[in-house]
Amino acid sequence: MTTLIPTATARVFQYEFSDVLRSRWVTLYALFFFGLTEGLFQFGGTGTGVLLSLLNVVLILIPLVGVVFGALYLYQAREFVELMLAQPVRRGELFAGLYAGLSLPLAGGFVLGVGVPFLLHGGGGATLAMLLAVGVLLTLVFVALAFWLAVRFEDRVRGLAVAVGLWLAGAVLYDGLVLALVAALSAYPLERPMIALTLLNPIDLGRVLLLLHFDVSALMGYTGAVFERFFGSTLGAGVSLTALGLWLIVPLGLGLRRFRRKDF
Amino acid sequence: MNIVPLAPPAAAPARLHITGLKKAFGALPVLRGVDATMPAGQVTAIVGPNGSGKTTLIKSILGLVRPDGGRILLDGRPLRPDGADRARIGYMPQAARFPENLTGREVIALLKDLRGAAAPTDETLIDAFGLEPELDKPLRTLSGGNRQRISAVLAFLFDPDLLILDEPTAGLDPVASSILKDKIRAAQDRGKTFILTSHIISEIEELADRIVFLLDGRVRFGGSIAEIMERTGQSRLERALAHLMTGKAA
Amino acid sequence: MTSSVAADACPVCAGIAATGGGRTPGRPAGRWVVSLLALLALIGPVRAQTLVVDPAGPVASVREALAQAEPGARILVRPGIYREGALVIDRPVELVGEAGAVLDGDGTHQILTITADSVTVRGFTFRNVATSFVEDRAAVKVDEAWHVRIEGNRFEDTFFGIYLSRAAYVTVADNVLRGTRATESQSGNGIHLWYSRDVTITGNDVRGHRDGIYLEFVEDSVVEDNHSEGNHRYGLHFMFSDRCAYRRNVFRANDAGVAVMYTAHVEMTDNRFEHNWGPAAFGLLLKDITDSRVARNVFDRNTIGLYAEGSNRVDVIDNDFLANGWAVKIMADAEANRFVRNNFIANSFDVATNSRQHYSTFDGNYWDQYEGYDLDRDGVGDVPFRPVRLFTLLVERNEPALLLMRSFFVHLLDAAERVLPVLTPEALVDTHPVMHRLVR
Structure with a gap:
């Protein structure tokens, strides 16, 4: 038989999903979030307080785990990829199946780990929904980046180094540079550049979307409340989602392009 | 275990024709214009020293490596790069590694799923290898030999027209080795085409009808075993190959 | 007058x-x-x-x-x-x-x-x-x-x-x-x-x-x-x-x-100041208010909860500051004010000021941003709390920096400044931060 199976992506996803689920890492990952969230509740946290404490973990840990685990995973899946590529499977379908097979269990582990304690203790509401959404989006974005890097760099040590570097740049250094820029150019109106700089970094974008829930009182204090007005508006929400979408699609597209041409 | 009746021998067994195949990894040329023919129903051994381009040639046929130039024709038509033709190809890689946490049975089920329920399967090698007790263990816990056995099962699973076996007996014990060789011969009898590589000359003598001898990315010799003996004037294949390697052949 | x-x-x-x-x-x-x-x-x-x-x-x-x-x-x-x-x-x-x-x-x-x-x-x-x-x-x-x-x-x-x-x-x-x-x-x-x-x-x-x-x-x-x-x-x-x-x-x-x-x-007690949002909106602005008492009020979701300028000897006691942008902004010309037993919860900034000089006192408040410990279990944190963060000052000087709030880099800066105060007012410190929210 020579027909291609249109459900190849679904099959690969199904098997990779169960493979990833059975590897202890995703379970540990989910348990970590569960333990952390539950612990924050146990230590007298209210819904909002717990969410605030989770915010930093989400913004730091999810990108790190996504980019490192994603790259490691694809490097380790090399043999499986070769096995699959000897089957009547399109490379694009395989890539999509692999991506979904990792990113969805990771995102699911996070959602369950954080969500279950909130179900038990109550609270959360729209802010919890936004936190979960940002966490899921960051997972998708950083696994996509990891896949691109893992396909791009044949040498896994180099690939992992770049992955960690990328995380460091996005999660820590970028904000330092922005802060330096703000200080250096304090004489100029920086509202629009600040919004643009935020859109350029998915971690910052996720953070600002959460600020709208936690710090709206302070954001309203900014001259003309420009930040709140932009990110809180339909236009701003659309632009933010588009930016996050690009952060997902561009690395995934670059990775896919390379994956299609790659020699195994 | 359910035994699906084998399909009758394919009406038009696969034949491969390769012309001017080129591939370079970066600045390093590996295939410098390979011309070779793998006739239907025959076992063609690709031999050559390490680094001569054997695996690259195999992977080019499989589409794992994207050639820089040249053509690969399957039954006279260009091999389709989107993977459709791989439904007719079984592949046993050199190093058999699998998703660590899946079991053998799950991998087999996955491949079946990929092909769809209608595809006839050949699982006789499972019994022949005595693999049944190993199928429910996570693959990471299996020995190298058992992984290699699973890999052989997978290559033959869909009764493909063309089988590509990269060092198939490496890592197998003599018993398993001979089971696999019997399987190859039986399949060949049913008209299947084989491409294999091996470092074991006796194995090549035993199985191969034809030799493609690669040296520095070019075909040094392509023809039947008889022809190579004749050409080199040697009586043993090992000698003949050594002769070719030192560059004294035509 | x-x-x-x-x-x-x-x-x-x-x-x-x-x-x-x-x-x-x-x-x-x-x-x-x-x-x-x-x-x-x-x-x-x-x-x-x-x-x-x-x-x-x-x-x-x-x-x-x-x-x-x-x-x-x-x-x-x-x-x-x-x-x-x-x-x-x-x-x-x-x-x-x-x-x-x-x-x-x-x-x-x-x-x-x-x-x-x-x-x-x-x-x-x-x-x-x-x-x-x-x-x-x-x-x-x-x-x-x-x-x-x-x-x-x-x-x-x-x-x-x-x-x-x-x-x-x-x-x-x-x-x-x-x-x-x-x-x-x-x-x-x-x-x-x-x-x-x-x-x-x-x-x-x-x-x-x-x-x-x-x-x-x-x-x-x-x-x-x-x-x-x-x-x-x-x-x-x-x-x-x-x-x-x-x-x-x-x-x-x-x-x-x-x-x-x-x-x-002035005596202001048991009032609610809430939802006052805007660049010049205050839950309560005190200008040249002296010898007064602000007690048991709730400041909820204001851009600035309590702003004090030129105000002296005001006791700010038993208030709840909840989810304000800036819970308290106190200028250096406000002297001898006392902030005691207040709850500071879920505010973006707890305390902001405009100088390293500072002449008011904070004592025995609950700060949800406090990360200290209480080894002797007396309910009072063993290390003092500095409610003015370095980032607070940075935002005072460069308003657009506000958008970097809660970023990891800012946390690092704040942590460094807390260990070794260089820019924030050294005297503005709560030496007895309580470990748990004060119940009214």
Whole structure:
């Protein structure tokens, strides 16, 4: 038989999903979030307080785990990829199946780990929904980046180094540079550049979307409340989602392009 | 275990024709214009020293490596790069590694799923290898030999027209080795085409009808075993190959 | 203290201050006698005169009834819309509107001016007092009168609602005031007190005015249980009003929050200051407030919860600061203020200041941003808490940096600064931060 199976992506996803689920890492990952969230509740946290404490973990840990685990995973899946590529499977379908097979269990582990304690203790509401959404989006974005890097760099040590570097740049250094820029150019109106700089970094974008829930009182204090007005508006929400979408699609597209041409 | 009746021998067994195949990894040329023919129903051994381009040639046929130039024709038509033709190809890689946490049975089920329920399967090698007790263990816990056995099962699973076996007996014990060789011969009898590589000359003598001898990315010799003996004037294949390697052949 | 001082100090309300001038309400003994006589007339053995105003007659206008009324008379006004020009109550009477009794200002003039002591106005709806840029037109004006009660009335679309000038012993209770003017400059204050003393303002509900409740040169008065919301400037605004108490009021979503200035011996307790959002919105702004007490209030979701400037010896005790942008902004010219036993929870910034010099104290507060420990388990953290973060200062100096809030880099900066304060005020520290939220 020579027909291609249109459900190849679904099959690969199904098997990779169960493979990833059975590897202890995703379970540990989910348990970590569960333990952390539950612990924050146990230590007298209210819904909002717990969410605030989770915010930093989400913004730091999810990108790190996504980019490192994603790259490691694809490097380790090399043999499986070769096995699959000897089957009547399109490379694009395989890539999509692999991506979904990792990113969805990771995102699911996070959602369950954080969500279950909130179900038990109550609270959360729209802010919890936004936190979960940002966490899921960051997972998708950083696994996509990891896949691109893992396909791009044949040498896994180099690939992992770049992955960690990328995380460091996005999660820590970028904000330092922005802060330096703000200080250096304090004489100029920086509202629009600040919004643009935020859109350029998915971690910052996720953070600002959460600020709208936690710090709206302070954001309203900014001259003309420009930040709140932009990110809180339909236009701003659309632009933010588009930016996050690009952060997902561009690395995934670059990775896919390379994956299609790659020699195994 | 359910035994699906084998399909009758394919009406038009696969034949491969390769012309001017080129591939370079970066600045390093590996295939410098390979011309070779793998006739239907025959076992063609690709031999050559390490680094001569054997695996690259195999992977080019499989589409794992994207050639820089040249053509690969399957039954006279260009091999389709989107993977459709791989439904007719079984592949046993050199190093058999699998998703660590899946079991053998799950991998087999996955491949079946990929092909769809209608595809006839050949699982006789499972019994022949005595693999049944190993199928429910996570693959990471299996020995190298058992992984290699699973890999052989997978290559033959869909009764493909063309089988590509990269060092198939490496890592197998003599018993398993001979089971696999019997399987190859039986399949060949049913008209299947084989491409294999091996470092074991006796194995090549035993199985191969034809030799493609690669040296520095070019075909040094392509023809039947008889022809190579004749050409080199040697009586043993090992000698003949050594002769070719030192560059004294035509 | 003169009105020119007020005008300088408070440019936004200069127009109002400039119309004033003169003295505090006098207390001649004769007026006491008059009041006492009036009181006796009300409770005396002779049943008081009652006049009924009804559109169908015989007394068809309030003006006519007022002219006929003897001191101590009761005037009952039947439902109807009365357009009678400016009315003056110049004798002690009780003016009671039945439900549906409307006094309409026709959009041209004031409605009621009370110049006599011991007047009660109850149960009316006052309507249509036009904006004026030359005089402070009000629906009800009390001018140099004592022992007046204005209660249970409704004010709709009036420029100023209730205006007390040189009044004393006045009660303004349970009135509902609804301003409808669109902007600050077109609207007047809901309840306006000028040069008055011993006034009680209680249970009123003021919305849509310029300032909800306004006091200038007022002494020994009480403002309690009022609700002031959605006014175009301040929910409560007072200046030069010593020894007044503000209790159990709600000041909510006013354009600029609440601002109080140039006053000593203020007591503000059990109030709620909430949802005052904007670049210049304060839950409570204290300017030159001295020897005062701000206790048991809740500051919830304001851009700036409590702002203190030039204010000295103010005790800020047992308050809850919840989810404010800046819970407390205290300028370096504020001295000897004490912040004790307050809860600081879910604020973006707990404390901000403008200098490394600092002369107020923080002690025994609960800070949810405190990350210290309590090894001896006495409920008090073993390491001091520095509520002013480095990032707070960075935002003060470079406003756009606000968008970096809660980023990891900012956390690193703050952690470094907490270990080794270089830029933040060293003296601004809570040495006894409590470990758990203080339960009221």
